Every structure is written in C-alpha cells, then in structure tokens.
Amino acid sequence: GNQLQQSEKMAAIGQLAAGVAHEINNPIGFVNSNLGTLQRYIADLFKVISSYEQAESELTPQTRSNLAEIKRQIDLNYLREDSESLLVESLEGMLRVKHIVQDLKDFAHVDETDKQWANLEKGMDSTLNVVWNELKYKTEVIKEYAGIVDIECIPSQINQVFMNLLMNAVQAIDKHGRITVRTGQEDQKVWIEVQDTGKGIKSEHLSRIFEPFFTTKPVGKGTGLGLSLSYGIVSKHNGRIEVSSEEGKGTTFRVWLPISQPAEG
Ligand SMILES: Nc1ncnc2c1ncn2[C@@H]1O[C@H](COP(=O)(O)OP(=O)(O)OP(=O)(O)O)[C@@H](O)[C@H]1O
Ligand SMILES: [Mg+2]
Numbered sequence: 001g002n003q004l005q006q007s008e009k010m011a012a013i014g015q016l017a018a019g020v021a022h023e024i025n026n027p028i029g030f031v032n033s034n035l036g037t038l039q040r041y042i043a044d045l046f047k048v049i050s051s052y053e054q055a056e057s058e059l060t061p062q063t064r065s066n067l068a069e070i071k072r073q074i075d076l077n078y079l080r081e082d083s084e085s086l087l088v089e090s091l092e093g094m095l096r097v098k099h100i101v102q103d104l105k106d107f108a109h110v111d112e113t114d115k116q117w118a119n120l121e122k123g124m125d126s127t128l129n130v131v132w133n134e135l136k137y138k139t140e141v142i143k144e145y146a147g148i149v150d151i152e153c154i155p156s157q158i159n160q161v162f163m164n165l166l167m168n169a170v171q172a173i174d175k176h177g178r179i180t181v182r183t184g185q186e187d188q189k190v191w192i193e194v195q196d197t198g199k200g201i202k203s204e205h206l207s208r209i210f211e212p213f214f215t216t217k218p219v220g221k222g223t224g225l226g227l228s229l230s231y232g233i234v235s236k237h238n239g240r241i242e243v244s245s246e247e248g249k250g251t252t253f254r255v256w257l258p259i260s261q262p263a264e265g
Pocket of ligand 1: 164168169172196198199200201205209210214215216217221222223224225226227228251
C-alpha cells in the first residue's frame with residue numbers, strides 16, 4: 001500500500017544520499033590533502049623570499065627600486081598574511097563538508113537494512129544535523145541524554161522516526177520555541193523523547209494522529225504520513241510510541257524500544 005511506497009521512496013532517497021556522499025568523499029580527500037601541502041609550500045616560499053630580502057642591500061639601486069615597486073604593486077606584506085588565512089579558512093570549509101558528508105552517511109545507513117546494534121543518541125545527533133537547517137532559526141534544541149546502551153534495530157528506519165518527530169515538533173512551533181530531546185533506560189527497554197513548546201494537539205485529534213493521511217496541515221505542507229509510518233517502524237521493532245500534549249503548551253512524543261529483538265525478527 002501507500003506506506004510501503006513511502007518507505008521505498010525513503011530508501012531510494014537514502015541510497016541517493018549515500019551515493020552522493022560517497023562520490024564527494026573522494027575529491028574532499030585530495031582537496032584536503034592538497035591544501036595541507038600547499039600550506040607548507042607557501043610557508044617555504046615566504047621563507048625563501050625573506051632570505052632574499054636580507055640580501056637586497058647588496059643589489060644595485062636600480063634593481064632595488066624595481067623590486068620595491070613590484071612589492072608595492074602586489075602588496076607583499078598583505079599577501080603574506082592573507083594567503084595563510086585563506087588556506088586556514090579553506091581547510092576549515094573542507095572539514096565542514098567532510099562532517100556534512102559523514103552525517104549524511106550516518107543518517108542514511110544505506111547498506112544496512114538488517115538489524116544491528118546502534119546507539120539512539122548517536123542516531124538522534126546525526127538526524128538533528130540533517131534537519132538542522134529547518135530547526136536553527138525557530139528553535140533552541142536542548143539535549144538531556146542519559147547515556148543509554150546500544151540497542152538492536154535498523155538504524156536508518158529509527159532515524160526516519162526521529163526525523164518525523166523533529167519535523168512535527170518544529171512545524172508545531174509558531175515563531176520561536178524549544179525542542180528538548182531526552183533519553184532514558186528502564187529494565188530491558190530504552191526510551192527517547194522529543195518535547196516541543198508548540199501549539200499542542202487538540203484532544204479530539206489525539207486518537208487520530210497515527211492514522212495514515214490524518215493531517216491538520218495545509219495542502220502541500222503535510223501528507224499525514226509521518227506518524228503512521230513512524231508507528232509502523234516502531235511496531236516492527238516491538239516498541240511503542242506514547243504521546244502527551246496540552247493545547248497551547250506543547251507536545252511530547254516518547255518512543256520505547258526493547259534493547260534486544262527476539263531471535264526471529
Ligand atoms: N509535535 C506536534 N505538535 C502538534 N501537532 C502534532 C505534532 N505531531 C503531530 N501533530 C499532529 O498530528 C498530525 C499528523 O502528523 P503526521 O506527522 O502523521 O503528519 P503531518 O506532519 O501532518 O504530515 P507529514 O508528516 O506527512 O509531512 C499533524 O498534522 C498534526 O496535527
Ligand atoms: Mg509529520
């Protein structure tokens with residue numbers, strides 16, 4: 001049905017993201033290493049220029065004045081300072097690209113359609129990085145992590161759940177608000193919750209939010225599939241989703257998941 005189509009779509013997007021990430025990794029690697037080498041070369045070149053400068057007094061007045069003119073034209077002193085900061089900035093930029101690519105890879109987990117041991121706090125962090133652009137202007141994000149143990153799950157799917165919850169949280173916030181992400185552990189289960197200070201859910205809607213296509217968002221903004229998809233994923237992991245909400249105050253979604261899955265799963 002439609003839920004299957006949706007998860008196939010997400011898998012395809014994940015595949016694409018990971019493919020792009022993989023392709024970008026290669027040029028990042030050599031640009032990064034070239035910039036590092038260039039930094040050393042330029043430092044060496046300026047060392048040579050400095051020694052030449054020491055010997056300038058031995059030159060003819062004519063050559064000396066030619067040199068002075070060239071130095072003035074290119075503004076050698078500025079060039080000396082600026083080329084170092086240009087390289088430092090470029091290396092920092094490359095580092096940022098490297099992190100983005102890593103987050104994409106972590107988020108997509110494409111090769112991993114099987115269950116494996118993974119940490120939900122790490123998964124939430126990479127998902128937060130992926131949706132950061134949607135969050136950063138409107139919300140303050142607070143993390144209250146308990147340091148929970150790894151659990152057996154399909155990380156790409158669990159990250160999908162986190163993304164849906166985070167998107168719902170930010171979409172519930174009108175101008176500015178807070179999203180708090182908490183984790184905890186009880187017996188053989190862990191939980192992770194996303195709390196927002198948004199507009200809340202009307203009590204008459206509360207029983208319907210997990211229905212496919214139930215949405216209160218304008219056409220084009222919501223399809224009403226986020227929570228039904230998330231519900232399906234969490235159920236398949238033998239977990240459950242709890243929700244509590246107060247109109248005008250905010251909403252908390254808590255996802256419970258068992259630490260280990262039954263042998264057949
Ligand atoms: N954090 C929240 N605060 C307020 N309302 C929420 C929140 N999360 C879900 N809802 C309500 O539940 C409805 C269903 O959510 P769901 O994520 O399934 O669909 P959607 O967000 O409307 O669309 P989609 O996720 O497909 O873009 C939302 O339209 C909204 O009314
Ligand atoms: Mg949604």
